[in-house]
Amino acid sequence: MCGLAGIVRSDAAEPVDEVALRRMLAAVRHRGPDGCGIALEPGAGLVSSRLAIFDLPRGWQPLEASPGGGILVYNGEVYNHPELRAELAARGEGFDTTCDTEVVLRLLERDGVAALDRLNGQFAIAWWQPAPRRLTLVRDRFGVRPLYYARVGDGTLVFGSEAKALFASGEVAAAPDILGVDEVFTLWGPRAPRTVFAGVDQVRPGGLVVWERGHIVEEWTWWMPEYGAGEPPDEDLEELLRESVRLRLRADVPVGTYLSGGLDSSLITALAQQETDHELRTFSIAFADPRYDERVHQEEVARAIGTQHHVVEALPRDIADAFPDVVRHAETPLVRTGPVPLYLLACEVREQGITVVATGEGADELFWGYELFKEVVLRDLHRHEPERAEALLDELYASLGPAGSRRGPAWRRFLLETGADDAQLGSHRTRAGATAVVKAFYRPEVAAETGKTASLDRLRRELPAAFGRWTSLERAAWLELATLLEPYLLSSQGDRMAMAHGVEGRFPFLDHRVFAHSVRLPEAEKLDGMREKGALRRIAAKVLPAAIAERGKQAYRAPEVAPFFGPEAPPWVEEALAPSALSESGLWDAQRVDGLLRRCRAGRATGMRESMALVGILSTQLWHREFVGRGIAGYPPESREPRVRIDRTGEPSAKEAA
Amino acid sequence: MTEVVQNVRTELRLYIEENFLYLHPGLELKDDDQFLTLGIVDSLGFVELVEEVQARYAITVEDVEITEENFGSIDAIVAYVEQKRRSA
Numbered sequence: 001m002c003g004l005a006g007i008v009r010s011d012a013a014e015p016v017d018e019v020a021l022r023r024m025l026a027a028v029r030h031r032g033p034d035g036c037g038i039a040l041e042p043g044a045g046l047v048s049s050r051l052a053i054f055d056l057p058r059g060w061q062p063l064e065a066s067p068g069g070g071i072l073v074y075n076g077e078v079y080n081h082p083e084l085r086a087e088l089a090a091r092g093e094g095f096d097t098t099c100d101t102e103v104v105l106r107l108l109e110r111d112g113v114a115a116l117d118r119l120n121g122q123f124a125i126a127w128w129q130p131a132p133r134r135l136t137l138v139r140d141r142f143g144v145r146p147l148y149y150a151r152v153g154d155g156t157l158v159f160g161s162e163a164k165a166l167f168a169s170g171e172v173a174a175a176p177d178i179l180g181v182d183e184v185f186t187l188w189g190p191r192a193p194r195t196v197f198a199g200v201d202q203v204r205p206g207g208l209v210v211w212e213r214g215h216i217v218e219e220w221t222w223w224m225p226e227y228g229a230g231e232p233p234d235e236d237l238e239e240l241l242r243e244s245v246r247l248r249l250r251a252d253v254p255v256g257t258y259l260s261g262g263l264d265s266s267l268i269t270a271l272a273q274q275e276t277d278h279e280l281r282t283f284s285i286a287f288a289d290p291r292y293d294e295r296v297h298q299e300e301v302a303r304a305i306g307t308q309h310h311v312v313e314a315l316p317r318d319i320a321d322a323f324p325d326v327v328r329h330a331e332t333p334l335v336r337t338g339p340v341p342l343y344l345l346a347c348e349v350r351e352q353g354i355t356v357v358a359t360g361e362g363a364d365e366l367f368w369g370y371e372l373f374k375e376v377v378l379r380d381l382h383r384h385e386p387e388r389a390e391a392l393l394d395e396l397y398a399s400l401g402p403a404g405s406r407r408g409p410a411w412r413r414f415l416l417e418t419g420a421d422d423a424q425l426g427s428h429r430t431r432a433g434a435t436a437v438v439k440a441f442y443r444p445e446v447a448a449e450t451g452k453t454a455s456l457d458r459l460r461r462e463l464p465a466a467f468g469r470w471t472s473l474e475r476a477a478w479l480e481l482a483t484l485l486e487p488y489l490l491s492s493q494g495d496r497m498a499m500a501h502g503v504e505g506r507f508p509f510l511d512h513r514v515f516a517h518s519v520r521l522p523e524a525e526k527l528d529g530m531r532e533k534g535a536l537r538r539i540a541a542k543v544l545p546a547a548i549a550e551r552g553k554q555a556y557r558a559p560e561v562a563p564f565f566g567p568e569a570p571p572w573v574e575e576a577l578a579p580s581a582l583s584e585s586g587l588w589d590a591q592r593v594d595g596l597l598r599r600c601r602a603g604r605a606t607g608m609r610e611s612m613a614l615v616g617i618l619s620t621q622l623w624h625r626e627f628v629g630r631g632i633a634g635y636p637p638e639s640r641e642p643r644v645r646i647d648r649t650g651e652p653s654a655k656e657a658a
Numbered sequence: 659m660t661e662v663v664q665n666v667r668t669e670l671r672l673y674i675e676e677n678f679l680y681l682h683p684g685l686e687l688k689d690d691d692q693f694l695t696l697g698i699v700d701s702l703g704f705v706e707l708v709e710e711v712q713a714r715y716a717i718t719v720e721d722v723e724i725t726e727e728n729f730g731s732i733d734a735i736v737a738y739v740e741q742k743r744r745s746a
Contacts, residue, residue: 390721409721410708414701434702440681595680604676609702 002061003028003049003499004073004126004147005165008135010155010214012043015649020169021045022637027168028161029638030329031075033502037061037644039071041130048073050643051355051502053251054081059099060644065109068130071646072105075161076123076145077504079247084118113138113208116222120247120511124203126159130648134212135159141223142362142510143192143205143486146495150200155214162496163200163331167627168635172200174627178449179458181587184333185438185616186455187428189487191462196332197627205486225481225515227474228466233520235513238539244511245271248358255506256281256354258345259309261297263533263540263551264360264369268508270543272358273305282307283349283357285314285341292557297548304545312348314341316563320570323563324622329500330492331627333620335435335612337558342497350501357498361489362509365480366518367533368473368526369553371396375415376427376476377527382416389416392530397555424460424467427476428483432456437609438616441596443589459483473523560611564618565600576621585624588617666715667736673710674732678703689732704729711735717742 005024007016018040025036025047032049039046039062048061054077064071078084081100088106089095095102100121107115108127113136122144127136137159139147149159150172158169166172180196183189193201203209206223209216249255249272257269259282273280282305284298295311302309319340326343327334349357364370374396382389393412419429432455439447451457459482467475490507498505508514518526518535525535532553540549564573575581577597579590599605600614667689678698679687685698693699699707708729712719717739728738 408709408712409719410705410712410724413721413724414705418701433700437700437702440700591683592681595683598680599676607706609700609706 002051002073002075003031003161003165004047004061004075004124005160005169006046006073006126006128006135006158007044007169007171008128008133008157008159008211009043010133012041012133014043014156016040016043016045017170018045019637020171020632021047022639023168023170023632023635024160024165025049025638027164027635030502031161031499035060035643036638036640037646038642039064039073039128039644039646040649041071041128042649043133044128044130044135046071046073046126046128048644049638051504053077053253053356053504054101055097055099056252058097059101061101062644062646063101063105064646065105068648070105070109070130071128072101072108073126074101074104074123075147076121076125076140077506078104078119078121078123079250080118080120082250108136113222116208120513122507122510124161132212134210136208136210137203138208138222139203139205141206141512141515142481142490142507144490144495144505144507144510146491147203148195148200149203149209149211151216152199157211157216163195163197164328164627164635166200167630168632170632174630175199176585176587176624176628178446178587179454181333181620182439182450183455183458183487184335185435186432187459187483187487188335188431188435189332189484189491191459191483191487194458196623223512224464225478225519226464226466227470227478227519230520232522233517235517237514237517237521237535238542240511240514240517241267241508241539242271242275244508244514245358246275247511248506248508249276251356253355254278254281254353255356255358256283256349256352257307258282258357258359258505259284259298259301259307260360260556261294261301261548261551262360262553263536263548264363264509266297266301266360266544266548267363267536267540268358268360269301269307270305270540271508273307274543280305280307281352281354282309283345283352283354284309284311285345286311287314287341287558288316289559292559294554297551300545301548304548310348310352312341312345314344314558316559317568318344319559320563320568320573323619324572324626325500326497327619327622328626329496331496331623332492333616333623334492335438335616335619337560337563337615338556339493339497341558342493343500346498346501346503349498349503355502356504356506358506358508360509361494361505361507362485363533363536364553365477365485366509366515366526367536368477369532370480371553371555372427372431372480373473373476373527373532374530375430376472377529379416379420379426380472424463424475425456425479427472428479434608435612438613441588441592441613441617443587446587471523473527474519561600561605561614564614565603573618576618576625581621581625585621585628587620587624593617663736663740666739667732669714670711670732670735673714674698674707677706687732689736691732692726692730694726694730711739715739715743717746 078100081103124145124147125138177198180190192204210218286295287293419426
């Protein structure tokens with residue numbers, strides 16, 4: 001697990017500045033605090049900042065296939081690397097390390113990108129081939145690991161694990177992409193290749209981009225989620241999951257788990273404890289506010305399984321204090337504060353000496369755990385049994401209302417009617433409609449530029465060809481992967497918060513074989529009436545207390561408005577939302593924001609609409625201040641001596657020249 | 659107009675102004691202005707409005723009553739609340 005970055009030029013005679021590369025390295029240093037490496041070619045430079053997981057003494061990057069040959073910088077893990085190495089070794093390949101990086105490079109050198117199908121893991125790859133002056137950028141199937149790039153000048157390509165590495169190069173300026181920002185306020189995150197920065201793209205999940213001598217010559221998707229009726233699976237889900245967990249415990253460092261107290265993370269924790277020979281460490285977030293807190297369930301699971309359990313209580317002041325750092329790492333406006341406790345948790349994990357954690361991420365998408373899937377079922381049921389459907393609708397999203405309350409007829413009507421006439425995106429129109437509240441605060445010129453439906457229109461245009469042949473629940477599942485899992489959960493709430501502290505998240509449910517299995521399961525195994533995840537609950541019943549195996553889903557949320565107002569609120573909140581600051585970012589109507597602020601200060605902004613608006617506006621302001629207009633002076637160069645240095649330029653190094 | 663009705667009208671106006679009108683600076687809302695037509699209340703805001711009326715006046719709103727005729731303007735809500743109270 002690492003941070004990577006680089007610059008490649010169309011003309012080999014045009015040098016790449018090592019100091020620029022060192023600035024890029026420093027910008028992603030948090031992703032790889034254990035050391036760094038630099039490769040310099042004529043007209044190209046690649047850098048790596050390493051978090052050591054496999055072969056601690058030797059697994060440094062950049063890695064070259066041979067003197068003068070291909071070079072790899074790589075962020076991630078390929079869990080089946082021992083099996084792949086054995087296969088290559090049997091054919092006579094020799095290895096210098098026991099690290100997965102070397103396996104990936106040798107496979108790519110031998111089979112080209114066809115090798116990607118063999119890789120089981122989560123990774124972002126930059127593979128440089130000097131002779132054709134070709135750079136291949138690759139992301140894993142679900143987009144667990146990020147990878148950004150920008151084309152500048154006369155064909156130069158600048159790339160990195162995070163957008164800040166691109167800005168640190170001095171060759172890419174940070175400016176908002178208003179349509180990308182609008183996607184945040186529609187779907188919670190921008191969909192690749194779009195980002196929230198103008199001129200900056202990201203490789204699609206399961207995608208690759210090939211740049212050659214100044215031009216992008218290929219851009220395609222080597223894996224995509226596909227649905228549709230097929231033969232029921234003949235493999236055993238429990239064995240598949242155990243195998244996935246076993247693979248994801250592979251590391252030369254200790255592995256822990258995140259434990260929310262819900263079904264998914266509890267199941268992963270239980271399986272991990274059975275598959276490991278040491279006492280597992282578990283990590284949980286707790287809140288003082290009982291509406292968000294799940295500690296009773298977390299403790300029950302930890303006791304039952306017998307883990308060494310750690311709890312981080314996220315206090316409102318902690319949330320406010322960490323918020324600017326969270327936005328800096330997420331590199332995007334946010335509509336929820338949910339990433340903040342995960343940032344605090346990763347900090348604790350690191351302090352406890354753990355650098356790898358397995359989590360339950362992905363189960364809700366694969367096994368239809370979200371309320372959104374039930375909405376789809378109930379809209380259908382309402383056509384035949386309206387009274388029964390309405391009674392059941394009343395119970396959805398119970399955690400969003402006052403404790404113990406039922407939401408009532410207006411809520412039912414909202415859920416039933418929003419998107420009812422939209423066969424394509426109907427399942428996601430309630431979320432998009434609720435999130436769009438933030439757009440009411442746009443300045444008129446921003447509203448005119450984005451239009452009311454631009455983000456949904458783009459999504460509609462880019463639906464897969466087979467989309468119309470899938471069932472309504474399969475369509476909802478695809479949309480959930482495409483619009484929430486990668487753009488928000490794996491990114492803003494996942495990779496960025498963990499890697500901010502050099503912690504690697506691993507996701508056993510997002511093994512592509514588990515996904516393929518889930519697709520072929522009968523729908524009732526995933527959602528049977530209002531009972532979700534039947535297939536997982538049967539496995540959980542064998543390894544967890546019954547109350548946990550049958551526990552319903554509690555939506556993960558964190559306090560949203562309260563941390564930023566009142567006597568304990570940090571002073572930067574009001575500064576960031578002052579008319580002069582709003583004018584600088586140019587996105588928000590100051591008068592309307594002032595109205596919202598008055599309600600927040602008075603403690604009256606307690607509903608979902610205004611909470612989302614406040615978090616959206618405040619995070620946008622912090623994001624704009626952090627990135628836009630920040631020159632390279634804000635990006636100091638890496639000062640650590642590289643553990644690996646490949647220099648094929650024949651030029652004296654910057655240090656030697658100095 | 660009875661004092662009770664006038665109180666409902668005043669409370670509702672205050673609620674609408676506080677919760678929604680700050681997003682429409684300069685708009686002078688008349689009692690018969692249509693919230694949805696003018697874009698004063700979005701769909702999720704409409705949910706909050708109905709919940710507020712239900713809670714504040716302790717009335718049970720039936721599904722079929724959630725119409726613009728009953729909730730589309732200050733006048734409409736005042737009349738609806740009055741009618742619900744009379745029939746209680």
